[in-house]
Structures are given as structure tokens and as C-alpha cells.
Amino acid sequence: MNVIFPALAQLLLFLIISPLVTGVIRTMKARFQTRRGPRVWQPYLDLHKLLRKGMIIPDTASWLFSVTPYVVFLTAAMVSLMIPMVATEAPLSLFGGVLAVVYLLALGRFFLALGGLDTGSSFGGLGSSREMTISAIAEPAMMVAIFTVAIAANSTNLSEVAKSAVGQSWRFLAPSQMLAFGALFIVLIAETGRIPVDNPATHLELTMIHEAMILEYSGPYLALIEWGASLKQLVLITLLVNTFFPFGLSSDWHSPGIAIGLGFYLIKVLIICCLIVLVETTNAKMRLFRVPELLAVAFILGALALISTFLF
Template sequence: MTDIIVHLLLVILMPPLLLGIIARTKAVFAGRTGAPYLQPYYDILRLLRKGSVFSDTTTWVFRAGPVVTLAATVTAALLIPLGNHPAPLAFTGDMILFAYLFGLARFFTMAAALDTGSSFEGMGAAREATFSCLAEPTLFFALVVLARLTGSLSLTDMLTRAAAGNWLGTGAAMLLLTGGLFIVLLAENCRIPFDDPNTHLELTMIHEVMVLDHSGPAFGYILYGAALKLFVLGAFFIQVALPFKTGVGPVDWVVFIGTMILLAIAIGVVESIMARLRLIRIPQMLVAATILSAFAMLLMLR
């Protein structure tokens, strides 16, 4: 019961902190003081206190988009184990539900963007659909590799058993898989070099252009959902790339929190030393990620 409570607290409280750490890391590289680490919390709370403005041309789809997206991401967070502790929801085949929950969230985000009738938001939805088709195979190949390693179809068993011993025995496959997953982590969370969550240039935006018409609490749900998605996919990546387990409950929680903070710093460093890719280069990077994970799967099936 204690593990479930800690899991829920981390899912609720930690995601905005990751955004704050990334922003502060980028500020340090730029020679600036930067916003406080807790600034994302203030932004979300400020939006939740505001009113919403809805266009007369939109329908219930526009209003449902942020809510369904956040609900799907929260459910995915309950399926992912954190540290060496089982997930609150775990069953055989939950890895498929985990993947398609993000697909459901993406579908409603794109549907809400199209519901506005805006050509800019339609352009962003088209880009999102295209790039997600290239990113999803990497995740599924990763799930196949982990299922092969552990002999389980449950995320809890797959990720809690993905211990250092797998790196010793199948280091080449795990290294390829880690590279592919890191590329997808940046792409799925709209981070540089794939997208810039802080830009306001509609012609270069992918995700942000789809939420231009949202305001107030709806936009707050979107910001929190984005932070939560980063947290969930980051936890998945950490479990594969840095599977350090001590076997001591409280220590494992501390190790997990520490590795998530290090991941946020690493993302901030990547965004500070790299420029945004041209749009025609993004599919090439995503295909490269798929190839890396596919080779990892082939190494495991030999």
C-alpha cells in the first residue's frame, strides 16, 4: 500500500519539476539565471484559475481533447513501474494498452486541433500523425525485446526484471535499444532537436501549433499532460537504460528520483548544444531510431 501511495504522489507531483529542471539547465548554458524550478507549477495553477474561451465553430471534440488526453496519460502512468516497485495496475498484455493509451491521447489532441477549422492547427495535426507513425514502431520493438528478455507480457515484470544482468548478457541489443528509445523520448515529448515547446512560429511548430486555441483550465490540462507524458516515457527509458536496483524499498525510490532528475538535466543539455532539425530531417531520425530498435530485436531473436 505504501508503494502505491508513493507511486501516486510521484505521478502527481514530479512531472512539472522535470520541466523546471530542463528550463533551468538551458538557462545555465545560456548564462542566465532562469526561472525558478517550480515555475511550471505556478503556470499550471494560474491557468486553472482562469476562464476559458471557446470558439463558436468548435464542438464537444475540442473540449474533450485536453481531458481525454490527460486521462489517457494518467492511466498510462498507473501501468508503468517506478524503480523496483510494481505498478498499481498490472496484468498480462498491459504493454499493449500502455502503447495505445498514448495513441488515444494523440488522436484526441489531433481531433481537437482539426475541430477548430484552423489551417495552421490542421498542418500541425498532419505533422503529428506522420511523425507518430514513424516513432511508434520503436516503442513496439522495445516491448518485444523486453518481452523476449523476461518472458513476460506485463510491463511490471518486463521493466523490474530488466536488471544489470541483461546488460552483461545482451549489452549490444540493450545499447541499440537505449539509443532508439532516447530519440523517441525527445520526439514524443516535442523536445529539441525535433520540436521546440517554446516557439511561436506556426510554420515550424508540430505539437504547439495544435493547442493554439486552447486557454484557461483546458490549456493547463495540456501543459500538465505534456509534463506527465515526459515523466512516464522518461521512467520507461530509465528502467531500460539505467536498471539499477538495490532491493531496499526507500533507497530504490531515491535512486529512481535521482535518475529522473539526471535525465531531465541530460535533456536540457541536449537542447542547449543542438539546434532544431529541419522538418525533412525529422523522419530520417525517427527511421534511424526504428532501425536501431529493430536490430536490437534481431539480436535477441537469433
């Protein structure tokens, strides 16, 4: 089948939905905290505003500072084509499975961390150091959980994983799947910089991680980075929902199936958003050096998932 239409459609859907997800989480969080909060489409307005503005480049920065936003945005966009969204067949699944997804996101992070160091400010270095550390210790937990899923499907190709899951929609009730879901959910919290690991709303030097790295970015560059971060967040949420709850995934890219798939997809994403908001409102941010303990829990969950695959 033609791959260009699905690729364009999925890319467009991801680009459009991802800021909305950020907005929904923000608004819902505000409501949970009995605030009114911003409108759900505020992120679109932010992006529009940022893209129109001029930008300030630090005089200590090199070309790397300017390359970074593009790498962050492009890797996130590319990854969004490698995972199944509304149909089991991801447009670019041939170009890379779950390992490529993880490593492409790591490429974006690598550049982002360098961009943080490039400004010469202490904040940038602080953010880079913390971001790289946390992502490094999140990695084994993520991989163990992913391996559990990949072993069950006998493939690292995400389309194959989704296909093998479609036939048995209630498989997520198996202990190994539930444990792996728990592990990946903790990793999702850590990777998207949410409470209790990082606070996306803070600009206090003692607590910020992601925000510290991008402190010197402004204008269109900041827009690209913010959009890239939203894309990455949606990618991870999609990964979570479609590998564990493949309900409603269309088997091809034709109209009725796609519409149903999109409907199911939005509901599933909304549920995960609710979960994230619940975690964010009921927890306080952890001290930086408590984070490894949380991620160790994730790793143990993942390892248990693996061992229960062996047992059951």
C-alpha cells in the first residue's frame, strides 16, 4: 500500500494533537487543584507567539546551539512515524522498531544536553547533567519492560507488537504485562519531566531539570524545542497505550477503521493523561537523589515482568 498518505496523515495528527495533550494535562491539573487554569489550546497560542518572535542567541554559544532545536524536533517527528497510532501498521516501522525509537530520542537528548552546556551558564550545565543522569538510570528499566513486550510478540518491530496484541485484547491482564506497564509508566513520568521527577512549571534553580537546559532558548528555537517535547510526550504515551491496550486499532488505513481508531486512540490518551495528572497532583516533587529509588522500583517491576513471562 502507498506509504506516503499514512505517513503524512500520522505526522499531521501527531503535530496537531501533541500540543493539545500538553494543554489538556495543564488544564486538568489546574482543575484538580481547584484552579481555573489556562485554556486547553493555550500551547497552540504559545507556539504561534514564539514562532513570530525574534530570538536572542547567547554570545558564548556556537553553531551547536542553533542546530540543537532542529535535531530535537526532527528526531521527535521521525519517531512519531515509527509507532502505531490509529492503525496497527506504523508508516515507517520498516525504518526502525522500538530500539530505534529509544535511540533516536536519546539522540535528541544528547544534542539538547550539549545545547545546555553551550551557553556557558551554570543553569545549562546543571540541567544537562541532571537530565542525562536521570535518563541514563531510567534506561535499564525502560529496556527491561520493552524486552518483556518484545519477547511476548517475538519482535522489536512495533507494528508487529501491536498486531500480536490485537488478537488478544485482554492480554494486559496477564501479570507480566501489568508489571511491564507499571515500569513503563514510571519511565514515562521520568522521561517527560513530570512530578515527582521534574516539575515542568518550575524555574527554581534547585529543582529544575529540563527547563534549566533550555533556559537560553527563545523565539522560534524555543517553539521547536517545546513542540519537540510535546511530540516526545505523546510518542511515549502512544507507545504505552498501543502496546498494552490495542483496542480499536485499525488494521489498515481506510476511512471507517481510521475514524474509529482515532476515536479510541483519543480516549486512551485521555485516560493516560488523567493518570499523569493524578500522579502529579497527589505527589510532591522528589529530591533529585530520591529519583534513582523510584527508577529502581521501575527496574524491579520490569525485571519481575520478565521473570513472570518465564513462569507463566
